[in-house]
Amino acid sequence: MITFAPGPSKVFDQVGQYLQDAFQTGILSANHRSAAFMNLYQETETLFKEKLHVPEDYKLLFTSSATENWEIIAQSIVESSSFHIYSGSFGKKWYTFAQHLNEATGSHKLGTEDALDVAGLEIDGKHDLIAITQNETSNATEVSQELLGALGEKYPDKMIAVDTTSSMGGIALDFSLADIWFASVQKCFGLPAGLGVLILSPKAIAKCESKGESGRYNSLSFMLENAKIYQTHYTPNVLGVYLLKRSMEDHPEIQVTDALVRKRMKELETVIAQSKKLTMLVQNSETRSKTVMGIAGEELFIKEFKKAAEQAGMQMGSGYGPLKPTSFRIANFPAITEQEFENLLKFLKEY
Template sequence: MLNFYPGPSKVYPEVRTYLTDAYDEGIIGAPHRGEQFVQVSRAVVNSLKRKINIPQDYHILFASSATECWEILIQSLTRHKSYHIYNGSFGEKWCEQAKKLRPNSEGMKFDMNEHMPVDDLQISSDTELICFTQNETSNGTQVSATTILNLQNKYRDTLIAVDATSSMAGLNLKFIKADIWFASVQKCFGLPSGLAVLICSPRAIFRAKQLNERSHYNSLVPMYEKMLNYQTTHTPNVLDIYLMKRMLEDRPFIKQLDIDLTDRANDLYEFFSQFTEFKLLVENEEVRSKTVLTLQGSERLVDDIKKRALLYNIRLGNGYGPWLRNTFRIANFPAIGNDEYEELKRFFLHYYA
């Protein structure tokens, strides 16, 4: 099965070997307070900083998912409210979750064919956390590094948190431009679901210590304190952390992965622009995602495309949110090989050209 679903998506083929090695090395049953796990955790932290260019003074924590990170950050970094900027379903859901915890939280929706309107933002001085999604998986858009820098320059005194679930470990993100970044691993990391990486700047940790919120099992300060010894507050996904260690050891540095994914994204966008029965959902090339392509057509055609693809062992992603029935999505993740995309192209040329 060729898997182009945008998460959970295809895992690296080497994971099969890593799993066997994990069993043979006893890591699957290793205690999470033991030295074997600590060594693996330390190696993962060091490799993440080295391979995907995380600043050395940023802190790396583990959670179960990106959606859990939404909650952790609101609980531990705000007393009053956060501000959410979004153009799609996942950014909006983060805003909705924040309002359940902090009813005064605010949000602003912008058009998916526009850049994030930083100049138009009017965020009040009592806002404690600015939140947005760097790569909106629901519609296939992304926020550029330049836009993030402009946001940082405008609101220097406010913490900025970024959901980078569909781009971290695939694109060369400029982590220094925000205080918090997080992602689940079932996308560009090419690993099984059930683990998230949460990255915090020294400023974010300082703020968390000031608030000292400890009311939840995964409150940010206890998570940080445990990771000083490369441990977690909870029993973590030990296997996934081990798989990440092995994956990072074998993968190229992020600069090369970014070049490869960008080139392939450009090729795929050019390829799909030739079709007339369906079209690219995002019209503005400047805000299109490099890692998730979204194609739009009639509900009947989209349903036919997905069903016909499955007959040829090709899994395409469903639409999401408002675009559930009239779009399908294609992941452009590092674990998926170029030859698989060539087969995908042959399928579309045969049936829909």
């Protein structure tokens, strides 16, 4: 059974070998204060800069998940309050989580077909950080990097944090457009769940140091203090870091992956556009995700389609929340092989 669910999603086929190698090398027993782990950390950060084109002066940190980063940002970087821009369930969860910690948190909800109107957006001066979900897994929408850039130009004095949970590692991101980026590895990175990544600009690091928040399990100041010497604040997911490092070594630079992901999405869009019973969940190409395809149809047909797909050895991702009965999602992630993708297209055309 091949899963096309958008997370946890299909892992790269090489992961089985990586797991055996991890055991054989002894890294699974390595102390996180040891030279072996410190080298692993440094090599992984270097790969992020080489393969994903993260700026040289940005810092990579490891967390338990993308969700943990919501708390880290709220407690260690936000000084007055944050302002959240979102279109779907995960962006809303980030907003409500921050609001629970700080009642002054503000928000702006986008419609799934509505591109962010940067010119018409007004963010109060009391909000010192803008939190934006670049790729919304729940409803297959995205905010373009052009709009992220425009947002930064309009509000140069505000910190910008970007959730790229289901796009980092799949599409080319211009990390210079924001100060804080985060993701989890179980989506475009094609790895088992259990590891989050957090990328910080020098501006974000300075803001953390200025705020001086400390004393919690995941206080960012504590994490950064250890990261200076390529250690972690507490015992990390060493296996997850090892798998990330090995996978990034074996895969091309992000522009190659980006081209593949965009080509496949165009092919998917063409097939769905020709279907008489299925439509794209997001009609506006400017707000449609490149890494998650949302597909809609009548409830009975969707149920029958998903059942038939499973009989053919393919598991579709269910629609999220209220969209579940009338939609399904397809992960357009790099771990899907060419043959698996061709089988998917053939099934979509024939059913």
